[in-house]
Amino acid sequence: MHDACGVVGISLSDTTANVSKQIYYALYALQHRGQESAGIAVHDGKVIRTHRGMGLVSEVFDEAQLGLLRGNVGIGHVRYATTGASCIENSQPLMAKYKDGAVAVAHNGNLINSRELREELQAAGDIFYSTSDTEVMAHIFVKELMRHDLVEAVRGMMRAIRGSYSLVMLLGDMVLGIRDPLGIKPLCIGQVESGYMVASESIAMDTLNGRLIRDVRPGEMVVIRGGEMTSYQLARCQGPNYCVFEYIYFARPDSIMDGRLIYDVRVNIGGMLAEEHPADADTVTPIPDSGITLAVGYHQRSGIRYKECLMKNRYIGRTFIMPDQSMREAAVRLKMNTIRPNIEGHELVLVDDSIVRGTTSRRIVDMVRNAGAKKVHVRIGSPPIVAPCYLGIDMASREELIAAYKTVPGVEAVINADSLGYVSHDGLVKAIGIPREHLCMGCLTGIYPLEIPGEKCQVAQTKITEYIE
Ligand code: SF4
Structure with a gap:
């Protein structure tokens, strides 16, 4: 499973301050949300300057680059491609010009009607430079802005687009933070020493020694300018639909999202797993890193000792040279290795966040068996993934999802586990602590x-979005 994107926007009241370093550190904190490209756009008092590149934040920016991005207001983005190819044209923040200036846009989410909107815009003569749905939004926004004031222009854009969007925009010396009416992807507001910020996760505020104020409400726009923040509730829906995978996997455990510490939610999920799927075992162990907090919860609820048995190499970057066939084993072991003395002769509960295709799980189960595990009971902190995500996560196609065509015993056999247990839908909802109808x-x-x-999918409950005048 791949992450989505991370966004940040900061406005400092001191016009002589330089915001680019703060955005850089915030993007570093959000790096887990996307490693494919990174970018920053800053308003220098007159124009917007941007720098974008492929790779990690540390690969895209250096001191000299940040020195050129002068200004006290700016936005940033880290990307994992969900729609559009992986290329520099699709990296963000994306710029759109109009007769009175320019706007820079950073987006986390996925529009479900971007194809038809793009076709309409192209038929009207618009030219696109990327294949991302963010450019579609930017074009619509700019068109609206030529006819209306800011608030009406954003409302007009929101009426046209459908899907998930947590948006951060830079318009002149203003930072806008906008969350879709269902609040599918996260966005929160924080305070830093001399200004305000919006970001995908609260850890961006922690990194800057700032303070989380609250989440941006579904359907809300916040405008930050000159050290002041104004809120506009532009749309209201019959309750939100927060993405459950933020709680299970995407967000960092130290983030607070929609009022919940992700660490606590994951400990709860692990505890729920222990209740629903107890195991006759002597050791609980995580598949690092995302299984760690879930395994802590399983250990606490079951009383079975917690011991790490697998070690992940965190330093394999984008430029890692994939070895040829003869070195394949070395490649696997470079990424993840076993702590043999902790495994040999033991009966393990192996905890992970999800099973997508099943190939990684099988490889790890085989690895711990080869290291001498007597039994391997696999426990998963999400219910089976049976369908693709159309709302911003690049998971896999339906054909690739093992649980879409195999039962739990079928998956258990494929991954070579002695037993397999997934947390139930009810257990997950209880562990998160948000009513089911408010989750995606x-x-x-x-x-x-x-x-x-274009997809034959069921819709939970048609929630009416009202646009507030
Ligand atoms: S479909 Fe799954 S991954 Fe996509 S937004 Fe909904 S819960 Fe999140």
């Missing part, structure tokens, strides 16, 4: 909060 569980149920054009 599309990839776990095949029932989505929105009708997906």
Whole structure:
């Protein structure tokens, strides 16, 4: 499974301050949300300057580059491609010009009607430079802005687009933070020493020694300018649909999202797994890193000792040279190795966040068996993933999802486990502590909060979005 994107926007009241370093550090904190490209756009008092590149934040920026991005207001983005190819044209922040200036846009999410909107815009003569849906939004916004004031222009854009979007925009010396009416992807507001910020996760604020104020509400736009923040509730829906995978996997455990510490939610999920799927074992161990907090929860609820048995190499970057066939084993062991003395002769509960294709799980189960495990009971902190995500996560196609065509015993056999247990839908909802009707569980149920054009999908409950004048 791949991450989505991370966004940040900061406005400092001191016009002589330089915001680019703060955005850089915030993007570093959000790096887990996307490693494919990174970018920063800063307003220098007159124009917007941007720098974008392929790779990690540390690969894209250096001191000299940040020195050129002068200004006290700016936005940033880290990307994992969900729509559009992996190329520099699709990296963000994306710029769109109009007669009175320019706007830079950073987006986390996925529009489900971007194809038809793009076709309409192209038919009207618009030219696109990327294949991303973010450019579609930028074009619509700019068109609206030529006819209306800012608030009406954003409302007009929101009426046209459908899907998930947590947006950060830079318009002149203003930072805008906008969350879709269902609040599918996260966005929060924080305070830093001399200004305000919006970001995908609260850890971006922690990194800057700032303070989380609250989440951006579904359907809300916040405008930050000159050290002041104003809120506009532009749309209201019958309750949100937060993405459950933020709680299970995407967000960092030290983030607070929609009022919940992700660490606590994952410990709860692990505890729920222990209740629903106890195991006759002597050791609970995580598949690092995402299984760690879940395994802590399983250990606490079951009383079975916790011991790490697998070590991940965190330093394999984008430029890692994939070895040829003869070195394949070395490649696997470079990424993850076993701590043999902790495994040999033991009966393990192996905890992970999800099973997508099943190939990674099989490889790890084989690895711990080869290291001498007597039994391997696999426990998964999400219910089976049975359907793709159309709302911003690049998971896999339906054909690739093992649980879409195999039962739990079928998956158990494929991954070579002695037993396999997934947390139940009810258990997950209870562990998160948010009512089920306020969560998106599309990839776990095949029932989505929105009708997906061109796909035969069920819709949970048609929630009416009201646009507030
Ligand atoms: S379909 Fe799954 S991954 Fe996609 S937004 Fe919904 S819960 Fe999240």
